[in-house]
Amino acid sequence: MSNLKTWLRLSMAALPFAVLAACATKQPPEPVAVVKPSADQQLAQLFKDSDETNLRLNPINALARGDMRYADRIGDYLSDEYAAAVYQAKQQDLARLATIDRSALSPDNAIYYDVFKYETELALRFASKPLETIQTQLPIDHFYGMHTFFPDLSSGQSIAPYKTVKDYEDGLKRMDNFVVVMDRAIVRMREGINAGHVQPQVVVNNVIGQLDTIIKQGVENSTYYLPIKNMPADFSASDKARLTQAYQDKIANTILPVYQRLKTFMETEYKPHARRVPGLLGMKDGPLLYSALVEQHTTTKMTPNEIHEIGLKEVARITREMEAIKNQVGFKGTLKQFFEHLRTDPQFKFKSKDELLAAYNSIRARVDAGMPRLFNRTVKTPFEIRPVPAFIEKNQAGAYYMSGSADGTRPGVFYVNTYDLPSRTKPGMETLFLHEAVPGHHYQISLAQETPTIPDFLRFGGNNAYTEGWGLYAESLGKELGLLTDPYQQFGRLDDEMLRAMRLVVDTGIHAKGWTREQAIKYMLDNSAMGETDATAEVERYIAIPGQALAYKIGQLTIRRLRTEAEQQLGPKFDVRAFHEQVLGTGALPMTVLEAKIRNWIAVQKASV
Template identity: 55%
Template sequence: MRHLFASLLLATTSLIGAAPAFGQALPPPVPVPGDGPEDARLKRLFYDSDERDLALDPIAAIFRGDMRYADRFGDYLTDAATAREKRNLEADLAALNAIDRAKLTRVDQLAYDVFRNMVTVNLRGYAPAIQSVTRLLPIGHFGGIQTFYPDFAGGKGGAPFKTVADYDNNLKRNIGYAALYDRIIARFREGMAKGIVQPRLVVENMIGQFDNLIAQGTEGSVFYAPVTMFPASIPAADRQRLTAAYARQVRDVITPAHVRIRDFLKTEYLPKARASVGLSAIPGGDALYAYRIEQNTTLPLQAEAVHQLGLSEVARITREMEAQKTAAGFKGTLPEFFTYLRTEKRFQPASADEIRRDFESIGKRVDARVREQFALIPKTPLEIRPVPDYRAKTDAAGSYQDGTPDGSRPGIFYYNTYDLPSRYTWGMETLYLHEAVPGHHFQIALAQENTALPAFMRFGGNTAYVEGWALYAETLWKPLGMETDPYQRMGGLNDEMLRAMRLVVDTGIHAKGWGRDQAIAYMLDHSAMPKTDATAEVERYIAIPGQALAYKIGQLTILRLKAEAQAKQGGAFDPRAFHAAVLDSGALPMPVLEAKVRGWIAGSR
């Protein structure tokens, strides 16, 4: 379930060859100059592992543009699937151990190290102490299948709707989607019996999500939407048949499944849900949180050390905010300046259309300067879209969905228009830098387009690198000509403050017994973010423990490596070369990234 419910960036393995078109498999690996027998064995391991996992995870395959298994949903959340995933990881690790790393090329040694880190950390997630908790908390309001599959099946996500087969395959997958909720209910009931349940607020948010889906009815349902936008190539007879089939499935299969899970959550699960919000409040929660820290940061950090790092970063950013308050000519205290930023009408967009126009304008200004900092520019196009209404309330202010390496689906920057007065204009430039260019879109698209990488490095990743890069991208505001006035600069600092506060708040909630209201108050006291966003952020940390820690850890790692390069290269330092060294190998665990970049620094002097 890691592909579906944790991060759709995480896949596993393959390649040397061209990126696949829809419906095609990646070709088997072929030798490149310098490869020896051990390189061939390693690449074959990557390829075989990837082929195996794609067949077992059809949804992840479709997100990659591979439609071979598009008529399947997958047997997610079954005990057999869990046992099989563990055996497969053990087999991959054994096969890797049989390969002599010293006999690999430098490029393949890097791939070896990344694969070992990925498999080792994932395998620890199948330890009995971890599984005894995670299997009983199958979905939440931020990491549940209901948060992305409706768009996926509705023509606004990764699934294509170009042929009759695409439409029929979607009907088949939807049957598996509806059936999954029965397995989710069974897992939740098992958790109820063992005292391992979701926090009440997570359950209430999930109930709201299902209420929204149910309220769409049949012809208004996102699941019905594909038959409202047939391409011209679909014959009239098929349109008629498919329209009837989609209406029948929404009415008789999908909506009843949503009603079942909603009613279960409301009548059975909610009364048993816990008032506490942290992992430390449930049996096995401390061990799970320690694992989540390493899983997300790729480093074996202790919760207390992370908490203290967060406090120091909050103090540093506060000093910079004071300077921008002075630059803006504001005479009051910093908390009063926060209130001013939250309440001043001129910072509140008049319409959703105004937000769209502003983001499009920001994108053009960034594009005009980005080649000064980057020699690697992705070919994958980028689109700017609003977050769909049904999930806007619990969604972040902005997010990114990756495209396909063949360009048939663009990368998408989603902006949120829920509670419009809280979508302040002073936060738009830094949000675009993070989610779009040169943040997530550059990093993810460049990795996918790099056919020299094995597929687990092209299509996989880790949160510390992926989110650390996006947060690092925000620090490029000055060379990219952004944040030229103190209010936009406050927006940048406010976003960086958010990531610093995450170190404090996430560990506070899950290791130090903080409550929801305490965490929200801390965020409001130390930033200008609106209460709507602070609430959504805190409830996100409650729903997916540890994920929010990765941003700052990753960013600080990249900034430290940049400072080392600048110190050693002096006037010869070229940001384009540094960014290429960071970006040209896909998402690396922090220890592997540090070794790679330090090797580049040593070789470039």
């Protein structure tokens, strides 16, 4: 019994009998009218209920927020029950949303209503057949997949904490859940073989390589064993001994065997059926899936052909600007020769991994000094710069970001790929920091998480067109922040923008026009200063996760177009800090919703005195 209930019971027992009797003779009170919740209240409750269902179905999302209620599991992924639960939840959310009067909402809540409707309708589409079936039968690739995500999650260096004995026990239970999901993945891939939904050979080969790397780690060198090597000193001797034995047994007898089962299946049963054509154009139902993925990642109705043409035009524009910088630094030769010069000249190389990481920390200090010129708010969430974990570095991009926790206890991390160090060059470092860290992903994501007035589905969610579009837009702010004073860094910015423009061409080329892997790699080497290692990893990324790479340029073009509209229409009344607050202040919006919001803001600003 709670203290409150105990107090109430004792208080009632102490009342004089006469008072209780008097109370009993009073007339019953008039019925209290039930006040219907306002539209804003109804919407807030819907968001809360929907978010709670999402966390229950997807415990990793809760873990990422520091919500430990479901920390002993990762989810019932790839099961029929999970698919049915997601489908039912999205249907119910849309039905409840339809009962809320949008016209009665506050301006911000009207925006959130539109975002929730858009995202839920799209999610329902992917939760419905045939898209749900197709994606379930393609559960693993070398870029996304539980087989590589889970060891990182279990390393003690990711979103799952390993600070208490319960944290360690939860980690053991998650391992059991992981094994169930991995064995289920094998079943789903067998179904995919029969249905004609299989990965291309290059993806299969990369996955086999990843599995082999993890298997060869053994037990005590395993990523899964790192929490034992870093066990808190305040654990009792008995707990340390018990947990050490439990982790050794779990890794040896549960984790490594499931990796071996998966590797054997991929090599002997799956690989013979893998696609020869890398793009979705070569898979049954591939064009249907690609069309849906294009919409999901760009949040537009643009077709692959339209996006391909935009990419070609952007490549041509950026090429002209590159030529200008090549001439500025006095290089005698073609642009292609200049690319090779940047790839190979020792002045652009790093002597060590430590030198590379130190250079990024130097950039960080310069960016911090310039931020008040463009932004009104700062973020509290700390962030760190770390090398990409060794077991995934070969197939990873040049850098990526992992968000911190909303309470600031877990920092955001800017991961820098130090694999094949000679292929990593100095031009473009400033731009990469701007994209992944500040004012790019770390700033945008942390700002949303630290704004409690934003609904949780937006504080902790979003879409690629917005988040990656903002990251690419952030790259263009270098000069305004006091960076890009060196022409080689300016060229590096153009080279990074060229990468995102080429993605429009190459992703659609592979999946909608039948391009080969080799054709795509050659296109990227011919049009940029990328090294062959990076170009190969990029192309294989597009093969593995179709459509995702389109988000960057489409989102950036939208944000830049909206800024230009605001600058032209508002003239001297334009405040870049206020514009950025409008873009960032309500979380990650689909492009259609963002456009409506900014244009309404422009109209209000024009009308104000």
